[in-house]
Amino acid sequence: MTDSDPKIPVDLKQAIRENESSFRWLGIVLIVLGVLAILFPLVASIAAKVMLGWFLLITGAVMLWHAFQARSWRPALWLGLIGILQLAVGVYLAFFPLTGLIGLTVLLAMLFLVQGGIELALAWQHRPGHGMDDNSWIWLGLSGAITILLALLLMAGLPGTALWALGLLIGLNFLSSGISFVMLAGAARTL
Numbered sequence: 001m002t003d004s005d006p007k008i009p010v011d012l013k014q015a016i017r018e019n020e021s022s023f024r025w026l027g028i029v030l031i032v033l034g035v036l037a038i039l040f041p042l043v044a045s046i047a048a049k050v051m052l053g054w055f056l057l058i059t060g061a062v063m064l065w066h067a068f069q070a071r072s073w074r075p076a077l078w079l080g081l082i083g084i085l086q087l088a089v090g091v092y093l094a095f096f097p098l099t100g101l102i103g104l105t106v107l108l109a110m111l112f113l114v115q116g117g118i119e120l121a122l123a124w125q126h127r128p129g130h131g132m133d134d135n136s137w138i139w140l141g142l143s144g145a146i147t148i149l150l151a152l153l154l155m156a157g158l159p160g161t162a163l164w165a166l167g168l169l170i171g172l173n174f175l176s177s178g179i180s181f182v183m184l185a186g187a188a189r190t191l
Contacts, residue, residue, distance in 0.1 A: 013191040016184065024185035030178030037171025044167030046097050049104060053094025060086030101162040105154055108165065112151035119144030 016023070037044035064083030067076045093100045123141030154161050 008191065016188045016191055020185045020188040023181045023188070027178045027181030027183075027185060030174045030181065032178075034171045034173070034175030034178055037167050037174060039171075041164035041167030041171065044170050045101055045162075045164065046167075048166050048170055049100055050094050050097070052104075053090045053092070053100075056086045056090030057094055058090075060084070060088075060090050101166065102159050105158065105162040105165050108169070109151045109154040112147050112154065116144045116147030116149075116151060119147060 060083045062083075063086060064080055067080030067083055070076045070079070073079075119140055121144075123137045123144060126137040126140070128135075128137070154165055
């Protein structure tokens, strides 16, 4: 690619060149973390669950504090109740290592089920004669079907899938993101 390539703005090319080393190191770290999460999915699942628990603890505490500060505001009671609920769920997820994994796996399966359904609906809407004149809509339909299959496999395998599913998916995400950053750093020289 040349600087006259209209697809990539010149300032973006310059930023990629200037941060080549940062992209490479970020990619390497993500690849290592991804491989570790894939090799040890239970540990990665628990770590993700505990981090979510701490996030809920912090946000719940802030909401509860805000509710006390805004006592004259009519909905402050509801805000306080949401804060208490977030604190309770945060404690449950952050301090009890194996609890909550099943619930998070069910939530992930429901997300996959909805996503797959939407992808299938979009594929159906874009089939030949209804928006697309080629077979590219098949890929969207295939993605939707696979996503629904993953949801069903997660649900059918409970409680066993709860021990590895979150960690494996996080690991695959880190690995693919890491490879992308390493490839971006490698492409910086040719931009």
